[in-house]
Amino acid sequence: MSGERLPLLAVEGLSLEFRTRSGTVRALERVSLDVQKGEMLGVVGESGSGKSVMSYAIMGILDPAAEVTSGRILFGGINLLERTESELQEMRGREMAMIFQNPRSALNPIRSVGRQIEDVLHRHGNVRGEKMRERAVELLRQVRIPDPERRFHAYPFELSGGMCQRVLIAMAVAAAPWLLIADEPVTGLDVTTQAVIMDLIQDLARSRNMATILITHDLGLAAEHCDRIAVMHAGHVVEVAGTGRLFRSPRHPYTAKLIGATPRADRGLSGLASIPGGLPDLRAALPPCRYSARCERYARQCDLGPLPSRELAPGHRVGCWNPIG
């Protein structure tokens, strides 16, 4: 764990399976992460790496077919996995909130956006009547929606994707949560809108000292906005480090490949790395390191013990027997 402060959220050794007709999918295995107040943690990885499943586990909105087989999720010191559904309902929205990739599909299409914000305030916000309306308009203003009094009455279909995402952010922060999970919040938006939305999330998080988990497949986005980054692959957290450190000196071979495969301004096509193979089938018997079949640094010891979690430098953890450097 980094620092001496008690983290706001600590996921400790979380393992999770889905029982399906075609077998047991081991979606997460001994995943450990922590987030401090006011910090933005990036969780990056390819589709199927388990980053969304992990966020659903934190929010307590997992599919009924999911079963947590070990681990704890400590939020402000209490284990969320031991809370009842009604206790979690009280916490969701009030203490932790989430925004999703497709803002329009997360909004009720036949209710005005202002009313939808009021719904959250009604449930969690301790305000009533005229005050509720004022507060909703104020929230629309805080997410920089122009002409908020008028937009209060707008329906989602009348707003652009970027505007809908702002409304979702307004709903998420309405009850002043301590933790915001943003799951691919700008995927599918235009690059100019992406920048505006990400800056908005960052400003809100800073001014409220809110912890944020940014789940994204876009390394550039994570690099620009996150304090620390966790890299996931096939249900494992393979590397965690401060953002600058992770990109300067990645130690896990997968992290290095992922960085090399991201198109960037200073390199031509010949410098673009490709990662051989794909994610392993999580229903099959898996080696201790789920990256070993794709890895160029594979050695015999990789198959022997369980995946290590080595702290190579303060705050820099790597799940690899044969790290780079």
Add this chain to the structure above:
Amino acid sequence: MSLLEVWDLTKKFPVQAGGAVAHLKGTLRRLRGEGLETADGHWLHAVDGVSFQLERGESLGLVGESGCGKSTLARLIARLHDPTSGVINFEGEDIGAVPASRFVRAKQRPRIQMVFQDPDESLNPAHTAFSSIADPLRRLGGMRPGAALLQRVEALAAMVGLPGELLARFPHQLSGGQKARVGIARAIALEPSLLVLDEPTSALDVSVQAVILHLLEDLKHRLGMSYLFVSHDLNVVRLLCQRVLVMYLGKVAETGPTDELFERPAHPYTRALVSAVPAIDAGDRKIRLHLAGEPRSPIDPDPNVCRFYGRCPKGEARCAREMPILRRVPGGAEAACHFPEPHPRPAEARFA
């Protein structure tokens, strides 16, 4: 002569303003065959007076926000839409004059192929990879089922790196990267001279995207194709294209050599676009230029007002009076702006 010359290409779509009743009335009029212009006559200007050239073997990137008309432009050139006006000169003939419904039988039809964004939506779920790739060969290439077709499909699969044993599979049994390969194999089956690619990698993970980008670059050289590459990812365009065309609300905002345009954007919109691209290296990060407000409506736009006016940090009275036209700016690019960013003199240039 260029492979493709586009002159003053325009595509307008009729729209019904005024809610459900007007919409219903319009539909009734259409059903009675009274034509669209008898309705209230509102038009969405998707592509508005666009001109450009594409040389043989060249890659042109088409970038801009969603709704800027880049996909419509790509579809006009692939002849899936009929232009409202303008010329599409391809290999010396105006193919814009041939209606889309008759273009199927035109001799240029096999010469222009398209790779679509989402392989899930562009591959027939009931067709195996083999039949998807064989389809254009049979329909447009005149090949009959048999040993020659089998051989050709297998050769194409090998060319795009699709293992032969996967040819018997259906789309749902293939990964995203494998489906993308099927889409590419199908598009290059007839060895077209122009490949129109509409966001070919946006649905893929970076590891797969890298492989597909390498493949596209390799195929371009091997088959001598030209690419019209539509993408919202500027870093990808930068890797694959020699020239870029930036569109904003149906018009060309700026066009020029890729490096020039990204390093020294002249149009304020290009500057905002380039500055918004997230960068891994702190040194590559640009000072972010936030665009104020929402884009203007593309429905019946005022022909005398710059489309970017109102969102533009430089907007002045002249921009609301006079539509800027594309003009050459120092450095080799062309920008449609009354107040283009001054080109740094060599002494000030970063790499001078």
